Amino acid sequence: MNSGIAINGVGVVGGFGYGISALGLALKRPERFTENVTIQTSDGPHTVPVYLADTSQLTNYLPKRALRRIDHYSRMALLGAFLALEDAGELESDRKRMGVIIATGYGALHTSFDFMDSVIDFGDPLASPTLFSNSVHNAAAAHVSIFLKATGPSLTVSQFEMSIPSALISAVSWLEQGRVDSVLFGGVDEYCDVLGYCLHQFFGYNGNDIKPFDFERQSAIAGEGAAFFLLSRSKKTDSSYGFIENVKVSSMVNGEPVIPEGSILFIGADGHVQCGRRYERFLSEDLPLTAYSPLYGSMPVGPGFDMAVAALSIRSGRLFVIPDNMGIKNQSKSELITQKIDSRPIYCLKIGPGGGYGMIALTSIK
Amino acid sequence: MKPGNPVAVSGIGCLCAQGINLSACMDSVFNRRQKPAPPVGFSSSHPVSYPVFEILTDLDLSGLDTKKEILRTSQLALIAAQDAIVDSGLTPELLAKKKVGVCIGTTVGSALNNEEFYRSYREGKHPDMLPIKRFLNSNPASCIAEEFKLSGPCQTVVNACSSGSDAIGTAASWIRSGVCDIVLAGGADELSRITYNGFISLMITDSKPCRPFDRNRNGLNLGEGSAILVLESESTLHEREQKSRAFIYGYGSASDAYHLTAPKPDGEGLRKALSEAMAASGVAAGDIAFINAHGTGTRDNDRVEGNVIGTVFQSIPFFSNKGYTGHTLGAAGAIGAAFTIACLENQRVPANAGFKEEDPELSISPTTFPSEISGSFAVSESLAFGGNNAVLVLGKERL
Numbered sequence: 058m059n060s061g062i063a064i065n066g067v068g069v070v071g072g073f074g075y076g077i078s079a080l081g082l083a084l085k086r087p088e089r090f091t092e093n094v095t096i097q098t099s100d101g102p103h104t105v106p107v108y109l110a111d112t113s114q115l116t117n118y119l120p121k122r123a124l125r126r127i128d129h130y131s132r133m134a135l136l137g138a139f140l141a142l143e144d145a146g147e148l149e150s151d152r153k154r155m156g157v158i159i160a161t162g163y164g165a166l167h168t169s170f171d172f173m174d175s176v177i178d179f180g181d182p183l184a185s186p187t188l189f190s191n192s193v194h195n196a197a198a199a200h201v202s203i204f205l206k207a208t209g210p211s212l213t214v215s216q217f218e219m220s221i222p223s224a225l226i227s228a229v230s231w232l233e234q235g236r237v238d239s240v241l242f243g244g245v246d247e248y249c250d251v252l253g254y255c256l257h258q259f260f261g262y263n264g265n266d267i268k269p270f271d272f273e274r275q276s277a278i279a280g281e282g283a284a285f286f287l288l289s290r291s292k293k294t295d296s297s298y299g300f301i302e303n304v305k306v307s308s309m310v311n312g313e314p315v316i317p318e319g320s321i322l323f324i325g326a327d328g329h330v331q332c333g334r335r336y337e338r339f340l341s342e343d344l345p346l347t348a349y350s351p352l353y354g355s356m357p358v359g360p361g362f363d364m365a366v367a368a369l370s371i372r373s374g375r376l377f378v379i380p381d382n383m384g385i386k387n388q389s390k391s392e393l394i395t396q397k398i399d400s401r402p403i404y405c406l407k408i409g410p411g412g413g414y415g416m417i418a419l420t421s422i423k
Numbered sequence: 424m425k426p427g428n429p430v431a432v433s434g435i436g437c438l439c440a441q442g443i444n445l446s447a448c449m450d451s452v453f454n455r456r457q458k459p460a461p462p463v464g465f466s467s468s469h470p471v472s473y474p475v476f477e478i479l480t481d482l483d484l485s486g487l488d489t490k491k492e493i494l495r496t497s498q499l500a501l502i503a504a505q506d507a508i509v510d511s512g513l514t515p516e517l518l519a520k521k522k523v524g525v526c527i528g529t530t531v532g533s534a535l536n537n538e539e540f541y542r543s544y545r546e547g548k549h550p551d552m553l554p555i556k557r558f559l560n561s562n563p564a565s566c567i568a569e570e571f572k573l574s575g576p577c578q579t580v581v582n583a584c585s586s587g588s589d590a591i592g593t594a595a596s597w598i599r600s601g602v603c604d605i606v607l608a609g610g611a612d613e614l615s616r617i618t619y620n621g622f623i624s625l626m627i628t629d630s631k632p633c634r635p636f637d638r639n640r641n642g643l644n645l646g647e648g649s650a651i652l653v654l655e656s657e658s659t660l661h662e663r664e665q666k667s668r669a670f671i672y673g674y675g676s677a678s679d680a681y682h683l684t685a686p687k688p689d690g691e692g693l694r695k696a697l698s699e700a701m702a703a704s705g706v707a708a709g710d711i712a713f714i715n716a717h718g719t720g721t722r723d724n725d726r727v728e729g730n731v732i733g734t735v736f737q738s739i740p741f742f743s744n745k746g747y748t749g750h751t752l753g754a755a756g757a758i759g760a761a762f763t764i765a766c767l768e769n770q771r772v773p774a775n776a777g778f779k780e781e782d783p784e785l786s787i788s789p790t791t792f793p794s795e796i797s798g799s800f801a802v803s804e805s806l807a808f809g810g811n812n813a814v815l816v817l818g819k820e821r822l
Contacts, residue, residue, distance in 0.1 A: 097547065099549040157678065163535055169535065173538060173617070176620055181467045181623075182623075184620040184621060184623070189622075189624055190683050190684045192536075194581035195583050195807075195808070195811070199809030200683070202680040202810060203683075203810070205680070206680050208679070208680045208691070208692065208695065209677065210677060210678065211676070211678040211809065212580065212589060212676075213580070214579065214581065215533040216578060216579050223577060226576055226602060227578065227593055230596045230597065230600050231596075233600060234427070234599070306577060308568065310572060310574055311574035411565065
């Protein structure tokens with residue numbers, strides 16, 4: 058598949074801040090973007106780092122009053138959506154032929170548990186209808202469509218780590234078939250205390266830094282955020298953020314992913330040992346290779362952030378060097394990524410714990 | 424939009440409160456009709472017991488390889504998928520050679536909301552992680568892909584109550600664009616205390632058997648089930664000299680962009696979805712033999728949908744299968760599509776169960792008794808929380 062679908066705008070919010078400028082700054086001056094939160098564990102309360110997203114800037118686009126009943130999950134999606142449209146210069150455009158596609162691994166976690174709180178605290182007959190209706194995974198897409206008056210098709214996909222590449226296949230398909238003129242495409246996932254408890258029960262305490270290239274040690278740190286893109290079919294041969302060259306979702310049952318020679322590879326390793334080891338073989342291939350999870354954290358829609366970094370790299374014409382403390386084993390790889398991108402495609406590869414994988418390839422030329 | 428090539432349906436698996444396969448379901452719909460009853464699988468403290476359409480027979484997983492702990496939703500999906508594959512005549516060897524994708528709609532099957540686990544967590548205990556592992560094992564599309572060793576794209580659609588229709592429409596586009604040779608597409612959802620309490624809290628649940636399009640309708644009954652369709656490219660079907668059962672002629676979807684739970688009063692989103700689906704199908708409204716409406720039995724849904732059907736299709740017969748299946752949420756659109764294909768095959772539609780009295784707010788009324796129909800095309804509609812509207816145009820043969 059060579060879709061020729063252009064990325065016209067990018068909107069991101071995460072632990073690093075909000076907007077493409079904040080992401081660019083974070084890439085140039087990486088630091089620790091986590092905050093400490095206290096979680097309940099079987100050994101008592103623990104303080105752990107988490108990448109948290111601040112959505113207060115959403116009031117730049119919507120009045121506070123309109124946001125009263127909008128939860129954090131939908132606010133992150135809304136902020137990502139507005140930022141992507143603004144970045145594309147399309148805040149004021151007509152959206153009758155714009156589709157909305159949102160990927161999420163876990164959906165509105167806070168609201169789902171808040172709804173159960175209402176049942177447990179007040180009894181079945183007094184469960185909260187507002188919390189229930191906002192707990193569905195497609196609540197974010199609904200709010201995006203309502204606030205943006207987007208009356209085209211809407212799709213929400215939940216495929217854990219494969220949510221982004223899986224949903225992107227549908228976005229490309231809609232555009233190729235002419236169903237819509239543009240797609241506001243994004244991923245969103247949120248952190249909550251219960252998730253923190255679950256991660257601690259499964260993986261224990263993992264330290265303060267994600268080490269994506271340390272395949273022997275669990276170092277994942279939970280993150281939350283949203284990464285959105287305005288996509289369209291383009292007649293032009295150039296696009297500042299590049300084009301989607303290829304999207305593939307498959308399983309290693311039928312063979313390992315193949316990255317074409319001459320490509321650049323972003324691996325989605327985010328400190329999970331079980332998945333991380335599956336990336337190890339790519340270190341021995343002669344590919345410029347890097348990982349950016351230490352900027353945004355570990356979450357199912359992480360590939361959306363890799364896609365945003367790839368788009369920004371294409372716009373900049375060169376890759377962003379990640380610091381050594383992120384756990385690169387092979388220094389020559391680090392040197393390789395200082396090269397210019399030129400016309401080489403960037404492959405964003407995510408491998409799931411079950412052996413499923415997703416690949417998104419961006420290129421600067423159509 | 425120009426009409427696209429119709430996509431063949433070579434196999435169907437379906438189970439719901441009416442039966443454990445599609446023919447059993449249709450037999451029950453036309454001859455017996457299982458009525459809704461208070462839930463057996465869970466209890467609640469509501470002063471009124473709201474009836475549900477529950478599958479009361481044990482689920483037979485004996486023919487499946489899966490040994491993992493998975494949610495009931497995924498069990499339902501696996502059973503329907505297995506039946507659909509058998510019905511299609513596909514073998515594991517054939518499946519291994521082709522690009523086979525999976526696209527499944529659900530709501531409950533994607534929600535991290537195990538109540539027992541959360542109650543224990545809230546009490547400061549340290550709940551066992553089994554419910555979380557079970558949830559992580561249970562992505563319906565992944566479960567099907569793993570069980571049948573499929574290597575194509577997997578997508579679980581979570582568009583609330585239109586998920587099943589959206590999954591089938593999406594899968595058809597994967598076939599048309601060459602992303603896949605074959606796609607297992609449909610929906611699955613189980614009854615759950617969470618959704619039971621949620622729908623009752625919204626005051627759109629009837630304490631009696633639901634009455635879609637009736638003047639005195641008072642809400643929906645929840646149900647559970649799954650339907651999976653095997654969609655197949657023309658070349659694959661031709662290669663193995665297999666006949667199709669039906670075709671997906673068109674799919675359209677549109678957002679109301681109006682309200683989180685209520686449909687837009689003028690039905691604009693549904694009209695837009697219908698318009699896209701009909702244009703994509705190349706079929707004229709006058710060639711539609713019947714409509715399987717979303718028809719949940721809620722005041723708002725049936726008013727909006729009834730008026731749109733009346734405007735677009737005038738006197739074409741229509742019914743809702745919710746009086747037989749209940750509202751199966753993420754499975755509803757897929758079960759609706761399976762029932763629609765079965766009705767096209769039999770050239771017969773059932774009575775709209777629960778309907779007794781015409782609603783003066785509507786210009787039309789649904790079928791009141793089983794009727795013979797004549798025609799090759801039908802429409803299946805879904806409306807959803809979030810303002811989603813999805814429409815499938817189905818045909819029994821290639822033109």
